[in-house]
Amino acid sequence: MGQVFEVVDDQLGATYALKVTLQRKLSPFALDRFRQEARAMVELNHPHIVRFFAYGEHDEAPYFTMRHLRGGTLACLLY
DSSP states (O other), rough: EEEEOOOEEEETTEEEEEEEESSSSSSSSHHHEEEEEEHHHHHOTTTTSSOOOEEEETEEEEEEEOOOOOOOHHHHHHH
């Protein structure tokens, strides 16, 4: 449903993972699903789950930021 990018906050010098939707404008169902994912991540607190930072929308496109983990994709680690 989305893509994840490595982004750097120029003011803080911090690196984050930014998840954005693949489509610019989502259907109401897809937008609700993306928001539900963000709400679920806020509640999670576990050392094996990536930390959630913020949710937002820009030009009707939702996004959220998470802690960035170095080392490639999860698929690379599993195989």
